[in-house]
Amino acid sequence: MTPLIGDGKGRYKVHVIGNSASHSSSSFGARVGTGKSTTGTALAALLGVPYVALDRLYWEPGWKETPFDEFQAKIRKALDQSDKGWVVDGSYSEKGGNMVLEECTDMIWLDPPLLLYFPRIFIRTMSRLFGSTATCSPDCPETFSEVFFSKNSILWWCLSHHWRYRKRGKARLREFGIENGTNEQRRIMRRFGGWGGKLKIWLNDVESMVAGRQKVA
Template sequence: MEGQPLIGDGRGLYKIHILGNSGTTLATRLSLILGIPHISLDQLFWEPNWKIASEDEFRAKIRVAMEQSPNGWIIDGDYQRRGGVIVQEEATDVIWLNPPLILYFPRIITRTFLRLVGFLPPCSPGCPDTFREVFFSRNSILLWCLTQHGVNRQRGESRMREIGVGVGTQLDNRKMRRIGGWGGALERWIKSVKDMDQEK
């Protein structure tokens, strides 16, 4: 199964956890290809006016969302310390998007600007970005991306050592793939998913 783009449960059911930058974009594309719902952890975690769901509430929302999608799901987002680990445990496949900072940071800037001017919806309903939060706050998404890039990469590499396809120490739980580079590897992988789905 390591030669396939997705592992699944062996019966054609896929529960996919996407980590890293542009995860929502990939999740949306995969949802259309595979015909299974896309669930955003951002929308489960953030309540209107940027209120944070409690850990128990967040975990409960995640479980309900997964239970409501018995034929498979695609969930993007991390939130490991808040309860996102549930998704990784239940997933048949974990996809880690790990492009260079210089590639994805301009995309973050563009997306944030489009949200500020109302051309894109906020990450969660009722949670609009503001110029003050984006440019003059310690909670700025732009600042977070710059300061957490290395941290997130180390976390991803650590997970790969445990559950990476072909390399993980957990031999019965190798289900994580790293997709890096400048975009070509991702497009080739998506094409292989399309080909796999058409062969079903």
């Protein structure tokens, strides 16, 4: 089995999702440490396609939300920027529709244990709070009160929504799972759980696939 399906014509449109709400109405629900950005950036570099972080398209300065139609237009423009495909990080179906889901050739679900990624969230949040790491979207800073004393705190959001969105991921896997999904026409979804070993192996397989295609070309 090849590490990516593609469209059969050398184009790869990959949707990377994680275990919390990138489409949440809460700004602090937008940033999660399940590894989507790291994996998405690496995968886009290997495939030579644009990396699209939906967080950065959706959030305007000051955590202002982009209206539905405008957000859809931004997504459309991002997906159309290269005829070689794309890698999209995030799931904003409630805010921008199912455009990415409907057009992707591959879906990657990152499902690490909460014990693994919660410390990542804490460290990243502290780094953003003190300005040593770039904000999720331009001019959308963390604040001390929102991190520690708000019901929309990313830390609380992670703990309270992990199982809800993991349940949603399982439902998608039952429908789109690459081995036995109920949607026989679109068995495009892979799950990577555990502590990251299988994900690293898969990325190495993608690298080998790309190298093999380049030799043939």
